[in-house]
Amino acid sequence: MTTESLYPFLHAGSADRAELLADVARSTREKVAEIERLRAEVLAAEAEALAGCATAMAERFARGGRLYAFGNGGSSTDALAVASLCLDPGSGRRPLPAVALPGDVATLTALANDVGFDVVFARPLAAAGRPEDIAFGLSTSGGSANVLRGLAAAHERGMLTVGLAGYSGGEMAEAAERGELDHLFVMPSASVHRIQEAQTTVYQVLWELVQSRL
Incomplete structure (x- = not known):
């Protein structure tokens, strides 16, 4: 995917300044509306599942468990954010x-x-990993081989496994169907940007719910 396909107005050489700014403003409004719709869709569809996952996570923390977060690229940054939320909650x-x-x-x-x-x-x-611990894996595609292997290793250890994915869930969804992934939240979008933004909302909500249960 090229920058021109994402932001065609930046490559329109004949556009004047006013037209360019108008196109930037329109693109921004569209993206904000898109992520708002996706977040609302995910939270409406997954409200009960999020509550159940948060309860299971709180039970592990109450037993002395530790959360291990992991992912690649932008998802590695989200993994760091998840751990930081837990360690320094305010x-x-x-x-x-x-x-x-x-x-x-x-x-x-x-x-x-x-x-x-x-x-x-x-x-x-x-x-x-110990049975009282939590494995929290993030993947935009749901098919990252190292994330899947991490979740599988955690499942074998008896850890609570939580996955965040995009698109239609990919191989994470298949693992959940086989009973090898305890909780899976899928952001139904084909945009990596919107998927990661929605995943941010999901783990923030989970963190809030875990705190309320503890």
């Missing part, structure tokens, strides 16, 4: 133990170099 909130696996660069690069990139999340979870 005044009046309960800090919760959490680790963002993409933040452990030494382990990630060692495994990628010595074994393979597919195991960079599975190996740490297999080594440190």
Whole structure:
């Protein structure tokens, strides 16, 4: 996907300044409306499931569990945000133990170099994961091999597994159908940008609900 296909008005050489600014404003309004619709759709469809997932997560935290968040690219940044929410929740909130696996660069690069990139999340979870812990995997496509292997390793350890995906859920949806993924939330969009924005809302809502249950 090129910048011209995303923002054609930036490549219209004949447009004057007023036309360009009008096109930018229109594009911005359309994108804001699009993410608002997607967020509302996801929250309306998943309200009960989000409540159930938050209850299960709160139960694990109450038993002394730790959350492990992981993903690739933009989803690795979201994994860091999820862990930060848990560790530094703000005044009046309960800090919760959490680790963002993409933040452990030494382990990630060692495994990628010595074994393979597919195991960079599975190996740490297999080594440190406990039944009271939570594995929180993010993937826009739902088909990231290393995220799927991480969730599978966590499932084998008896951990609570939570997945966030986009499009139609991809292989994450297949894992959920097989009973190998405890909770899955799918952002039904073909736009990576809108998927990641909606995922941000989902994990913020989960965090709020977990805090309320604790």
